[in-house]
Amino acid sequence: EDQVTQSPEALRLQEGESSSLNCSYTVSGLRGLFWYRQDPGKGPEFLFTLYSAGEEKEKERLKATLTKKESFLHITAPKPEDSATYLCAVPSLGKGAQKLVFGQGTRLTINP
């Protein structure tokens, strides 16, 4: 069964303090990996799709990378507005990989 594990569960940083979030997965074959941002009380907002090992995507202070077993979301010089829960997900085998399996998320807090 496909599984996604995120670490740490929660991370508190000072403004400007760079760090990385981890998403590890066990799937029978990589079919892409997705990162989302979720603000409290709202639905997840799509950030990135990574298709294959070695790929990188960037958006403002966020950079996502992918290896054969895990993905990292690097946050460079974060600001308080980057505070959110970050989720990763992979397509699951079965029914044409239609459904996504999510990790439990990393709750990121950036203190000013």
Next chain:
Amino acid sequence: DVKVTQSSRYLVKRTGEKVFLECVQDMDHENMFWYRQDPGLGLRLIYFSYDVKMKEKGDIPEGYSVSREKKERFSLILESASTNQTSMYLCASRLRGRHTEAFFGQGTRLTVV
């Protein structure tokens, strides 16, 4: 931009009531999903649909049913609401294909009293 709209942001219902949560997407996506999200448990899939009138059970279907009569609309039904169904409910849609992302609605916070 893809838009997924859930009919209510907040709902309060009584135990035993039949509850309908509605979701509409405007991008002609084949796949639609209902998740619930609880602290410490993450997003758990209740049901999904890959075509009109087609549905598949997710990981936690007990106590729920769904309806997809039109491609753009996917409804979640709580047959007899219970307090353990108090949760945030999230609808999502996704184009068919391996590498396509899912788009989420704003969520419905359901409280059963």
